[in-house]
Amino acid sequence: MTTTPQLLPMAEPTAAVCCAPLTREAIAPDQADLLARKLKALADPTRLRLVSIVAASDGEEACVCDLIEPVGLSQPTVSHHLKILMEAGFLTRSKRGTWAYYRLVPGALGELSQLLDVTGSR
DSSP, X not given: OOOOOOOOOOOOOOOOOOSOOOSSOOOOHHHXXXXXXXXXXXXXXXXXXXXXXXXXXXXXXXXXXXXXXXXXXXXXXXXXXXXXXXXXXXXXXXXXXXXXXXXXXXXXXXXXXXXXXXXXXX
């Protein structure tokens, strides 16, 4: 005796969702460009050290003469790195006689951390 298998009715195909919906606004193209430039400026060990040294200095300010020895580079090379950090908006410079003093831009690192905050406020 043979039995005929019973076929089950086919379910209607449902539309598959491949992506979760956004829960907040994504970064705008112009913000992405700005953030990329800032991250590129910090994506160098010497520049990270320079920012750290300036941040750790009294008054969050340091003379270029005090930045050369800790990073072990020549004055022109240190000045080049400092220029990149200034252009990215992390440092400002003031001249006092023949020396240049570098200071952190208030809030510059905080702004960067806010842009990087992927959790955001929901």
